[in-house]
Amino acid sequence: MKGGSPEEWKVSVCGLNCVRCDIFLAGHGNEDLRREIVEWFRKERNETIRPEQVNCEGCRECLAVHWSPDCRMMLCATRRGVQYCFQCEDFPCKDVNDFGSDGVTHHERTVRNMKRAKEMGIEAWISEQKAKGQCVFCP
Numbered sequence: 001m002k003g004g005s006p007e008e009w010k011v012s013v014c015g016l017n018c019v020r021c022d023i024f025l026a027g028h029g030n031e032d033l034r035r036e037i038v039e040w041f042r043k044e045r046n047e048t049i050r051p052e053q054v055n056c057e058g059c060r061e062c063l064a065v066h067w068s069p070d071c072r073m074m075l076c077a078t079r080r081g082v083q084y085c086f087q088c089e090d091f092p093c094k095d096v097n098d099f100g101s102d103g104v105t106h107h108e109r110t111v112r113n114m115k116r117a118k119e120m121g122i123e124a125w126i127s128e129q130k131a132k133g134q135c136v137f138c139p
Contacts, residue, residue, distance in 0.1 A: 009126050010058055013077045014085055014099065015114040016106070018058035023067050027055030073099065086118035 010018040018024045026034035037054045041047045056067035059074040060083075068074070072095045073085055082088050085096050092100075092111060100111030117125035 009130075010060070011084070011122065011126070012059050013071075013074045013083070014096070015110045015117065018056070021056070023054055023056045024058065027057070027065070084114065084117065084122065086114040091118065 008017075008019040010024075012018055022033055022037060026037055031051075034051050034054045038049055038051050041049050055065055057065045059066060059068075059071065076093075076095060077083065077085060077088070080088055085091055085093075092115070096111055096114070100108050113125070113129075116128075120128070
């Protein structure tokens with residue numbers, strides 16, 4: 001992971017730390033990473049994306065600059081008036097469970113982390129993650 005400082009936290013609706021996300025970092029000045037992502041899409045998905053498309057401010061900012069403006073969890077949290085999925089009375093729902101079992105390692109870990117954040121609160125959870133040196137995106 002080519003992430004930012006472990007002291008920086010910008011937690012998304014689903015519990016990912018945006019400031020450690022490659023797409024977030026690419027859109028915030030890491031041009032080498034931006035090129036790597038464009039190349040990955042070309043090779044792995046046979047998709048052509050423009051470098052300026054690799055940009056995201058996170059789901060708590062302007063959705064015009066968001067990697068997944070159709071994210072089911074973000075849209076649901078907005079409809080339900082919660083900041084984080086784990087604050088919803090239906091947590092964990094089908095969308096969250098599907099996200100956590102889609103084969104992406106950090107998605108599975110994120111659902112576990114959201115369960116922990118629900119138990120202890122977001123600020124205490126972030127403090128716990130910092131103490132462990134976790135970044136939510138690390139393998």
